[in-house]
Structure formats: structure tokens, C-alpha cells
Amino acid sequence: MQEIPRKNKVWALIIVGFFVLVSLVSYGFHEYYVYLQAYLWFGFIYGMCLQYGRFCFASAFRDLFAVGVPRMVVGIVIATMLFAFTSAFVNATGWSTFHPAPTSIHAVIAGLFFGIGMVFAGGCASGSLYKTGEGNGVALMVILSISVTQAIFVDIGGWFNKLVPESWRLSAAQKGLPPSINVTDGWVDQYLAGYVWNQPTLRFAEMLGMKTDSIAGAFLGNFFVGVVLPATVLLIWVYSVWVRKNVVKRAMESKGTVTFSDHLNGFWGMVTSSKRTAIAGLFLGIACGLQMFVIEGLRMKFGVKNAGTLLARLGFDYGLSAKGTVFDPGYWYVTTQEAQWVGWTLHKLTGINFMDNIFFGWVNGIPNPAFNPADWMSVALIGGSAVMALLQNEFKFKKPTRELATWAIIGGFFMGIGSRLGLGCNVGGFFVRAANGDPSGWLFGIGMIGGAFVGVKFFNWWTERKMAKEMAELEFEL
Amino acid sequence: MAKIHFWIVVIIVAGFIGFMIGYAVPPFMEVGFGKGQAVQQGVSEEELMKQYQQILEEGGGGESE
Amino acid sequence: MAMKFEKKGEGLYMLDVKGYVCPHPQIYTKKALEKLRSGDILEVVFDNPSSSESISAMCESNGNEIVEKKMEGGVFTFRIRKS
Numbered sequence: 001m002q003e004i005p006r007k008n009k010v011w012a013l014i015i016v017g018f019f020v021l022v023s024l025v026s027y028g029f030h031e032y033y034v035y036l037q038a039y040l041w042f043g044f045i046y047g048m049c050l051q052y053g054r055f056c057f058a059s060a061f062r063d064l065f066a067v068g069v070p071r072m073v074v075g076i077v078i079a080t081m082l083f084a085f086t087s088a089f090v091n092a093t094g095w096s097t098f099h100p101a102p103t104s105i106h107a108v109i110a111g112l113f114f115g116i117g118m119v120f121a122g123g124c125a126s127g128s129l130y131k132t133g134e135g136n137g138v139a140l141m142v143i144l145s146i147s148v149t150q151a152i153f154v155d156i157g158g159w160f161n162k163l164v165p166e167s168w169r170l171s172a173a174q175k176g177l178p179p180s181i182n183v184t185d186g187w188v189d190q191y192l193a194g195y196v197w198n199q200p201t202l203r204f205a206e207m208l209g210m211k212t213d214s215i216a217g218a219f220l221g222n223f224f225v226g227v228v229l230p231a232t233v234l235l236i237w238v239y240s241v242w243v244r245k246n247v248v249k250r251a252m253e254s255k256g257t258v259t260f261s262d263h264l265n266g267f268w269g270m271v272t273s274s275k276r277t278a279i280a281g282l283f284l285g286i287a288c289g290l291q292m293f294v295i296e297g298l299r300m301k302f303g304v305k306n307a308g309t310l311l312a313r314l315g316f317d318y319g320l321s322a323k324g325t326v327f328d329p330g331y332w333y334v335t336t337q338e339a340q341w342v343g344w345t346l347h348k349l350t351g352i353n354f355m356d357n358i359f360f361g362w363v364n365g366i367p368n369p370a371f372n373p374a375d376w377m378s379v380a381l382i383g384g385s386a387v388m389a390l391l392q393n394e395f396k397f398k399k400p401t402r403e404l405a406t407w408a409i410i411g412g413f414f415m416g417i418g419s420r421l422g423l424g425c426n427v428g429g430f431f432v433r434a435a436n437g438d439p440s441g442w443l444f445g446i447g448m449i450g451g452a453f454v455g456v457k458f459f460n461w462w463t464e465r466k467m468a469k470e471m472a473e474l475e476f477e478l
Numbered sequence: 479m480a481k482i483h484f485w486i487v488v489i490i491v492a493g494f495i496g497f498m499i500g501y502a503v504p505p506f507m508e509v510g511f512g513k514g515q516a517v518q519q520g521v522s523e524e525e526l527m528k529q530y531q532q533i534l535e536e537g538g539g540g541e542s543e
Numbered sequence: 544m545a546m547k548f549e550k551k552g553e554g555l556y557m558l559d560v561k562g563y564v565c566p567h568p569q570i571y572t573k574k575a576l577e578k579l580r581s582g583d584i585l586e587v588v589f590d591n592p593s594s595s596e597s598i599s600a601m602c603e604s605n606g607n608e609i610v611e612k613k614m615e616g617g618v619f620t621f622r623i624r625k626s
Contacts, residue, residue, distance in 0.1 A: 009483045016487050023494060034501055041494045048491075054593040062566050067573045069600040095506075122564040131564070134592065138564050246604050273600065290495065297502020300509060391484050394592045396617030401545070401562055456566075463570045470548040471578060 008390040015383050015390075019044060032310045035298050036373045042291040043377030046284060046332050047384025050130040051394075053280020055079070057426040058118040058127050061452035066460065070238050075274035076431075077231045079281020084227040084435035086285035091436065092218035095296045097330030100438040101423050102199035107443035110422025110429065113414050114444070115451015118426065119459065121145075121411025122404075125334040125425035128412075129378060133385025135397040138404045143338060145412020146419070150339035151346060153420050154359035157185040168194030178322050182356045188420060189358045196423070204437040212437065222437025230434075230442055235271070243270045288331045288432070295330040307373045308365060319344060319355075319366040327364035327374050333428045335419040337374035340366050359420070418451075546571060557586045561618065568594035569601060572623070576607060579625045584610070587621045595619050 019040060026033035049055065053075070060073040090096045101107070118124045121142040123131050128146070131139035161184075169184055172194035177183045183193050205212045205221030212218060247266030251258045272278075304310055308325040311317065320326060327336045339359070343366040347354040355361040369375045389395040400408060419425040422444050424433070430448060433441025546567075547559040558575050560568045568589040575585055587598065595614075602609050602623055611622040 004483075012483055012487065016490055020490060020494075034498060037494065038498050041491060041498065044491060045495075048487075054596060056565065056593055059565050059593065059597065063569065063597050063601075066566055067569045067597065067601045068604060069569070069597050071596065071600045119566065122566060136564060136591075243604075274596075290499070293506075294495075294498045294502040297505045298498075300505035301501060387487055389592075391487070393614075394617060396590055398562060398564075398590065403545075404562070404564060404567075459566060459570055463567070463574050466546065467548070467571065467574045467578070470546070 004391060004393050008393060008395065011395075012387045012390040015387050019380060019383060030314060032302065032314055035295070035302070035307055035310055036371070036376050038291065038294045038298060039373040039377040040380040042287055042294075042332070043380035044384035044387075045287045046126070046377075047130055047133055047381035047386075048388045049280040049283045049287065050126060050381070051133060051385040051388040053079070053277040053284075055130070055277060055280050055284075056127050057124040057431075057448075058122060058452075061115070061449050062119045062456055064238065064242060065453055065456040068242055070242050070270060071274045072277060073238060074235065074270055075277025075281070077234055078271065078274070078278045079284065080431060080435050081227055081231050082278065082282040083285035083288065083431065084223050084437075086289040087432075087435045088218040088223035088437075090289045090292050091212050091222060092215045094213040095293060096213075096436070097292045097296060098432065098436045098438075100201040100203050100436070101429075101433060101440045102196050103202045103438070103440040103443065104196075104199040105443070106196060106199070107422050107429070107440045108447040108450075110418045110420075111444040111447020111449075112418070112451045112454075113421060113447075114418030114426060114429070115448035115453075116455045117411045117414025117416075117418055117451070118448070119411070119452050119455025120407045121415060122407065124427075125338070125415060125419065126332075126381070126427050129334065129381050130385035133382040133387075134389040135386075135395050137398050138400040138408050141400055141405055141408040142412045142415075145409045146335060146416045147338040147342040147412075149413045149416025150335060150420050151342035151354065153417055154186075154188045154339065155343075155352075155354055155357050156187055157189075160187040161185060161190075163187060164190040164194070170194070171198060177358070177362060180322055180356060181358055181361050183358065186357045191421075192358050202439050204439065207439075218437075226437035226439070227435060235267075239267050239270055243267075284332070285435075291332070292330050295328075308367075311367060311371055314371075316368060316371050319347075319368060321355075321360070321365040322362055325363065325365060326367045326372065329374065329428070331432060332377075333374060333424070333432075334378065335416075335425040335428065336364055337372060337378050339416075339420075340364060340372060341369040341375055344369055344372075422447075548575060551586065554580075554583045555586065556583065557588065559588045561588055561590045563589065564591050565593055565597070569597040572598050573601060576605075576623065576625055581625055583625050585623045585625065587623065588618065589621075590618045592617075592619075595621070598623075 023037045056072055057076060060076045063069040064073050123139055123142060125146060128139040128142040132143060164187055168190045172183045172190045175193045183189050203212050203222060204226030205217030208221045210217035210221045212222060243266060247262055248258050251262045299305060302310060306325040307328040308320045311326060312320060312324060327340060343354045343360050347366055354366055360366050422429040429444045430441050434445060549557045551557045558571060560571050568591050572587050579585060598621060606626040608624045609621055610624050613620040
């Protein structure tokens with residue numbers, strides 16, 4: 001292994017030192033900051049895990065479709081199972097902060113948008129965060145694009161109100177939301193209150209007549225039926241389409257026949273081909289479970305249900321939702337806080353009211369990013385990834401080229417739309433949901449697979465075209 | 479991988495996580511977690527709304543003590 | 544920085560996709576390998592860490608041998624022999 005430059009080690013310690021300083025100083029101001037620090041340090045761990053595992057959702061189905069590499073999709077599926085196992089434990093104890101999302105076809109459509117965006121951008125929402133930590137300027141542009149798209153998308157009304165079906169409008173108007181939300185103005189508002197909220201929230205445990213906060217429900221219903229079975233089906237599909245033929249070819253070459261045990265070995269080889277991702281998935285699962293535990297404990301200790309109350313007590317009541325809440329998921333989440341900081345910035349800069357919609361005004365608020373727990377998590381995630389990248393000598397500043405910047409902005413746009421339609425990104429919308437036995441997570445996942453397929457089709461065409469051009473020039477030289 | 483530095487980072491992170499778990503465990507003990515009873519969590523949403531309204535009426539800022 | 548594909552010698556080609564992020568390095572590598580003749584060597588230069596795993600796995604499953612792997616200051620150079 002190569003020597004790590006001294007400079008890298010120093011920078012890694014400086015970054016950690018900065019977060020230590022923030023923690024100590026804020027704690028000195030008030031005990032309540034422990035709550036934000038919980039987000040910070042768990043975010044840091046997520047960043048380290050993601051970078052170590054090269055946890056790239058975007059590449060999962062993309063690399064499978066584009067270059068026939070099943071490594072990442074297998075890694076993600078295994079990680080989902082390991083994550084689901086720790087989640088089942090958390091659910092069984094009853095202190096999970098997870099809430100299932102409404103299940104309907106909208107999750108598939110959202111996933112489709114997100115999947116296309118992910119391939120274009122070259123990274124998912126969390127992927128772009130950790131790649132920013134690796135010094136990747138394209139990833140930073142993706143984050144900006146997702147953030148801005150979301151903040152504008154959730155607030156947009158005017159002409160877009162005409163696209164809202166009458167039934168959504170009527171149903172939304174009946175939800176008894178406060179006048180400040182102005183629910184009949186805004187496409188996303190009416191989509192949420194008039195359609196999504198009317199859909200059932202399901203979990204595999206409940207669908208099977210068990211309770212999620214029981215051992216049977218959590219492990220048998222949510223974990224086994226809700227995760228292990230579909231994940232196994234997915235793995236078998238990947239094996240039979242992409243891996244099987246290589247196993248057959250190799251067996252035929254070496255001994256002339258193919259036995260069932262060859263297939264078993266081939267399958268096992270596929271499963272174990274991405275240890276890094278699986279290890280990262282396990283640690284992510286443990287970290288998420290611990291974060292839920294810590295956040296729940298802190299909520300009980302401080303007598304609150306949401307960080308908004310703590311912020312209000314600290315005197316930061318600007319940008320709290322009409323319920324006095326802010327976004328406070330209690331676990332790994334990415335996109336909402338990205339929308340929030342842009343919402344806050346635009347609110348401050350342009351004076352446009354970004355609080356007259358459900359997303360910001362009723363649920364998540366737009367607190368000052370400096371005191372937004374989830375933003376602390378995102379910043380620390382970038383930091384954790386940077387530290388990991390520095391210590392492995394994989395950190396490198398990369399300026400985006402014009403071509404990549406274009407893809408980044410288009411990709412971020414699609415992901416922004418997808419994550420708002422699906423109430424979450426690949427993490428909040430798929431990974432965490434699927435792992436917690438929420439069928440809507442799998443629906444989002446199916447959409448993502450379709451989206452990845454569409455995105456790959458496009459890039460195959462594009463690359464082919466560019467290569468042909470380069471090659472033509474070469475032939476000319478010869 | 480710079481081994482020593484990696485472990486320094488891990489120890490610092492573990493230290494903070496440990497500190498926060500130390501914060502979170504006592505309230506869990508109080509509500510009887512681990513004694514096989516259902517955990518009663520925090521306060522209700524209505525209470526929260528009331529609390530928030532009260533803070534707003536008091537003019538926002540400052541402690542609610 | 545745009546992508547570059549050059550002939551460096553007899554049966555030796557260089558694909559420079561520095562600056563590109565996923566999925567471009569692996570797609571370019573795949574497309575380039577498809578164009579080469581059996582036995583030709585392709586030298587891929589890239590600086591996107593996660594592509595290194597994808598390219599390795601892709602070569603492994605297609606039977607193309609990676610004869611040399613280098614990594615210096617975040618820049619990867621892989622020499623791949625087309626099977």
C-alpha cells in the first residue's frame with residue numbers, strides 16, 4: 001500500500017478538530033446542542049461508511065445495465081438486509097423513529113424520475129454528498145441542483161395549479177390546514193394533501209396481521225417477508241440474467257459440465273464480491289439504529305417530540321413550521337435538509353414566502369441552516385467522507401467540465417423532482433423504508449430500476465457517439 | 479490507509495457517540511425500557527403545540543423556564 | 544478536460560477520462576474495449592475512485608485481464624489486455 005502524504009493526515013485531523021470544536025463550544029452555550037451534535041456525529045459516521053463502502057446507489061443498477069457489473073447492486077441489497085436486521089431490532093423495541101410513507105403508484109413514478117436523475121448526475125443524493133467530500137466539484141453541483149429544484153418545486157403554484165386534478169384540490173381543501181399554508185395554491189401541496197395523504201400507509205408486519213413493535217412482527221413480518229424475500233428474488237434475478245452465463249462459461253471451459261453446486265458457488269461469489277459495501281451497510285445499520293436510540297433518548301430527556309421545540313426554547317423560532325416543528329427524522333436522511341437551506345436562503349434573499357406550502361410551512365420548516373439538525377448531519381457527512389478519503393489518499397479536487405456540469409444540473413433536477421414526489425430520496429424513499437418493512441420503499445426501488453435503465457440507454461447512445469468521433473479521427477491519423 | 483490517524487478519528491467519534499449514548503440511556507431507564515414494558519414516549523403532539531403557542535405568546539426568544 | 548483516445552504504439556491504446564465521474568469512465572472503457580482487437584492493450588487513465596472497482600469487476604466478468612494497476616495521487620492507470 002502506498003504512503004499517505006503527511007498533508008492528508010494533517011487535513012483529516014483539522015476536519016475532525018473542527019467538528020470537535022463545534023461540539024464543545026455549542027455544548028458550552030447550552031445542553032440542548034447535544035441534540036444537534038447527535039446529528040453531527042452520526043452524519044460523520046455515515047460519511048465515513050459511505051466513502052469506505054463507495055456506497056453508490058446510482059451505480060447499482062446503472063453499472064448492471066451499462067457494463068454488466070452486479071457488484072454494487074448486490075452490495076446495496078445485502079446492505080439493505082443488514083440494515084433491515086438492525087432496524088427490526090429497533091422496531092421490536094418500540095423506539096424506532098421511523099414512520100411509513102403512503103403506498104401507491106406515485107412511489108414508482110417518483111422512483112423513475114429519481115432513477116433517471118441519478119444516472120445523469122452520476123450519483124444519488126447521499127452519493128453526491130460523500131463525493132463532495134472526496135473533492136468532487138460535479139457532486140457539489142448535483143447537490144446545488146437538487147436543493148434548488150426541490151425548494152422551488154414544493155412552492156410552485158400559479159400556472160401549475162391548472163395541472164392539479166379537481167379531486168385533489170377538493171380533497172386538499174378539506175384537510176383543515178391553517179390558512180397560512182394556502183393549500184389550494186401550489187401543485188405539490190395539492191398533490192400531498194389531496195392525493196398522497198389519502199393513500200394507505202402499510203407495513204408488511206401489519207399486512208400479515210402482526211404488530212411492528214413485536215418481535216414476530218419486526219423480524220418475521222418486516223424483516224423476513226418484507227426484506228429478505230424480495231431481496232432474495234432480486235438477487236436471483238440479477239444472478240440469472242448477468243452472472244449465470246459467466247459461471248456456465250467458466251465451468252464448461254474447465255470441466256465441460258455445469259452442476260448445481262457451480263451455480264451455488266457462483267451465487268455465493270456474487271454475494272461476497274462487494275465486501276466493502278456490505279461492511280458499510282452493516283455499520284450504517286448499526287449507526288442508524290444507535291442514532292434513533294440516542295435521538296429518542298434525548299427527546300425524552302428534554303421532554304420534546306421534535307427539535308423545533310428545542311430551537312424555540314433556545315430562542316431560534318424563525319422558520320419553524322406552523323406546528324412548531326422542524327425536520328427531525330432521527331436517522332439518516334438527505335434531501336429534505338437540502339431543500340431547507342435553499343428555502344431559507346431564497347426566503348431571506350428574495351422575500352418570497354416559502355412558508356405557504358405544506359413541505360416547509362406545515363411539516364419541515366426552514367430554520368437557519370446553522371441551527372438545522374439535519375443540515376449539521378449533511379455537513380458532517382461531507383466531513384466524514386473527506387476524512388476517510390484523505391486517509392486513503394483518494395481525495396482530489398476536481399473541477400467540473402462543462403459537459404459534466406450539464407449532466408449534473410439535469411440529473412439534480414430530476415432527482416429533486418423525484419425525491420419530492422416520493423417524499424424522500426434513494427435513502428429516505430427506498431433504503432430506510434424498504435429496510436423498515438414499508439412496501440412503498442420497494443415501489444420507489446422498482447421505479448429507480450426503470451429510471452436507471454432509461455438513463456443508461458441514453459448514455460450508451462451518447463458515449464457511442466463520442467467514441468465514434470474520437471476513433472474516426474484516429475483512423476484518419478493512421 | 480493511514481492506520482494510526484484512522485484510529486485516532488475512530489476514537490474521537492466513538493467518544494462523542496459514547497457521550498451521547500450516556501445522555502440517552504437514563505431517560506430510557508426511567509420509562510422502564512428493558513423491563514419488558516411498552517415504552518411511553520415523550521409528550522403528545524397537542525401538548526407540543528400548546529407549548530409552542532405558549533412560547534410564541536411569551537414573545538419567542540429565551541428559555542421557557 | 545475532454546476525453547481522449549490515442550494510439551500510443553502497436554496494439555497499445557490510451558484512454559484518458561480524467562475528470563469524468565461515474566458512469567462515464569466505465570462506459571468509455573467498455574466501449575473502447577469493444578472496439579479493440581484481441582490481444583490489444585488499453586491503458587485507461589481516470590481519477591474517479593469508484594470507477595476503479597467497476598472497471599475491475601467489468602474486466603473480471605468479461606475475461607479481460609488487467610495487467611497493471613497503478614494509483615498515484617488520486618490518478619488511476621489501468622492496463623487492460625483484451626481477451
